[in-house]
Amino acid sequence: MNKKIEEPILRVSKLNKSFPGVKALDNIDLEIYPDEVHALVGENGAGKSTLIKLLVGVYQKDSGTIYFNNQKVDFDSPAQAFQKGISVIYQENSLIPQLTVIQNVFLGTEYFIPFGLIDEKKIYQEYLNISKKLGFELPPHKEVRNLGVAEQKLVEILKALIHKVKFIIMDEPTASLSENEIEHLFRIISELKSNHVSVLYITHILEEVFRIAERITVLRDGKKINTVFTKEVNRNEVITMMVGESLKDAYISESTAMKGKQPVLKVENLSRKPRVNGVSFEAFPGEVFGITGLTGAGKTELTRLIFGADKLEGGLILIDNKPVRIRSPLDAVKNRISLIPEDRKKDALILILELYKNITLPSLTEFSSQGVLLIRKEFDTTKYFIKKLDIKTSGVKQVVKYLSGGNQQKVAISKWLQTEPKVLIMDEPTQGIDVKAKVEIYTIVRNLAKSGVCVIFVSSEVSEVVKVSDRILVLSQGRISGEFKYGVSQEEIMGTILKEDK
C-alpha cells in the first residue's frame, strides 16, 4: 500500500453543491490513485449520485476544484468527460440495442478508409486484441438487445476501454445481475486494475466492497465521513459510519395502532415474478406501516400490485377481512385504496394542467352532476387543501409544472386525500424534495394515521422509515427479510437489509 507516493489520477477538493433548500454536497475531498478500486458508499440521499454527476459534468459545481491527470478540469457534459478519459457505467445501460456488440463498442471511434467507409477489418482486429488482453468473451456480431444484462454491462466497459479510458465510475453495477454474472464482473474489474485503469465503485452492498475495493469513502448527508483502507475496518464500523448517530427526534408519541383492531388491509402471498415473491402482511387502521429495502428489492412493484396497476400473478388481497379482486386502479379506488406513486411527474401528476384539475381528478364524479362539472366546488376543495397542506402556489389555477417538488408532492397527496382512502400507499414520498418539505410530509403522514387512515410508507431511506413508522417491513429480493416495531435502530435495519443481499 505505497500508493500514496504516486500522484492521484483524480483529486477533488472542497467540492460544494446546493439545490434549493438542500446542501447536497458539503466540502467534499476525494483522491483516487491509479490502479485503485475505490468504493463510494452511503445511504440513499447521502450524495453519491450528485458527486458522480458533478465529476462528469451532468451538474455544475457551486465551488471547489477537480483535478484529473493533474489537470484542472470542469466538464460541461459526460461526453466531454468521456473524451478526456472518464467513463460512467450507470445502472441502466446506455447502449443502442439494435446495433451489434462491435458496432456499439466502436461507436464514435470507427476507423475510416477513403470515401467514409468503415474499416471493418481493422476494427475487428482491434476488438480481438483488447478482448483477449482483458479476458472478455463477448460475441462481437450479436445484437446488444439479445444479450443478458450482465453482458451488456461488459460491453459498456469494453467500450470505455476501446476509448482508452483510464478511469471508470460504476454506479451500482450489480443491481440486476445474478451471482455468476457478478463473479464475471469482478474478474474483469481485477483485470482492469492490472491494466492501469482506476475504478470508482458505488454500491450499497458492503460484501462487494470488502471483496474488491482497496479503500472506502463513506458519505452521509452530503458530507464525507471518512476514507478508510478496507483492510483496516470491519462491516459494522462501515455501517455505523453510514448511518451515524440515530436521530432521536421521534414523530410517534405513542403507538396506538393494532390494539384490538381488525386489519384494514391484509395481503397473502402476493407474487409477480421476478420482483415480488410471496409477500404477506397485515396493516391496521391508524398506523404508519413502513416498508423499506434496497433499490430493486421489489417495493415499488409491491405497491403497484396492491393498487392494481400491474397484474397480480398470485396471492390474495383482503380489505376488512374480505377478499377483494383488484384488477385495475379503478378497482383499488373503489375499495378505497390509494397510491401515490414514486415517479410523481410520470405517474401522479398532469404537469400541464392546473392545480385544481389535478386534485379533483380521482374524485371527479363528486364534482359533477349529470356529467357537468361544478367548478366552483372544485375551487373550494382545492383552496381547502392549499391551506391544509400549506401548498405554496399562486392560486388554484396555477399550472402544476411550475410548482417545486415538495409542493407537487403535496398536490399528489391532496388528490388522494380527497377520495378519503382507508389505505394510503406512499411510494418514496420524500424523494427529490428539500429537507423542510420532508419534515412537513412526515407530519402529514402522522396526522393521517391519527385520523384513522392506514398509511403504508414505502421508502429506501431507512432514517425516515424508522422515524415515522409504527411497524417496519424489510424487503429483500421480493421477499420479507425482517419485521420490526417502532423504536428499532437504523443500524439494526441496515444490518438486515445488507445481510440478506447476496
Add this chain to the structure above:
Amino acid sequence: MNKKINLDLAWYSIKKNGILFVFILLCIFLSIITPGFLSWANILNILRQSSIIGIMAIGTTFVIIGAGFDISVGSLLALTAAMCVGLQQYIHWGFAILLVLIVGALVGMLNGFLAAKIHIPAIIATLGTMTIVRGLVYLYTGGYPLYVDSPSFAFIGNGYLGLIPFPVIVLIVMVIFWQFILIRTRFGRYTCALGGNKEAVRLSGVKVDFYHILTFVVGGLMAAMAGVVYASRLLSVTPLAGQGYELDAIASTVIGGTSVSGGEGSVVRTLVGVLLLNIIANVFNLLGIHIYVQYVIKGAIILSAVGFDTYSKFRR
C-alpha cells in the same frame, strides 16, 4: 422566482390567445387593403366556406387534445356524404342522416379501439382506416358521382335562417356545444387529462381507454356531420370527395393553438384557425393571387403555428 413565474404566465397567455390577436390584426389589415373584405356578403361567404371543415375540425380538436391523431376523417366525410345521398333512394333523408352519423361514430370507435386497445400509433391506425374507408366509398358509388334532388334536404347546406346561412348556424351551434363539453363536463376534463398524461389518469382510477376511444368517436361523428352538410350543399358526391380535408382540419386545429402533444386546446380557437385559413384564401382570391402560391403560404402558416408551440415547450 416570482418574476420568473409571472413571465411564464405571461408567455402562457400569449401562447393561448396569440392566435386571436393575429386573427384580429389580420382582419384589420385586410379590410384596409381589400375594400370588399368587410362586406356582409363576403363575411357570410367566408363563414359558409368554413362550415364544413369547421365542423370536422371540432372532432379533430378532441382527438388531438387526447394526444391522438385522425387522418381518416376526409375519407369518412366522403363515405357518409355518399351514403347520405345514396340512401335517400330508399329512406327519408332524416333517417339517412341519423344512419350516417351512426356510421361516423362507429368508424371513430374503430379508430379509437385500434389506438387505445391495440396500441397502434394513432396516425398509422387512421392511415389504415382512411384507406379502407376510401375503398368503401368506391365500392358504394361504383366509382361514379351520386346525385340527389330534394329541396328540403338541400336546405341544410343552402338555406338561410333569417340572414344567416343554415350551415353557418350548424357550425356555430356545434362549436358552442362542444366547447361546453370540453371545458364543463367530466368527459372534457378527462380528455385534457389523458392527453396530458394518460398513465397518471389511469393510476387515478379513471377508465382511460374508454374516454380515449370516445375522443375518436367525437372525431368520427363530426366528420359524418360535415359529410351531411357537404352532401346537402352540393347535392352530389364524387368518390374523391373530402380528399385532403383531414389535413385542413388538422392544420386549423394546430393553428388554433391546440398542442400537438395533447392536453391543451379549445374548440373556439380551432374555429379561429379555420377562419384564418379561409380568410387568407379569400383575400388571395380577391387580390387575384394564384392558388399555387396559396399552398406555399398555408404550409408556412402551419409550420409557424406548430413551431411556436413545440419550440416554446422545448425551450423551458
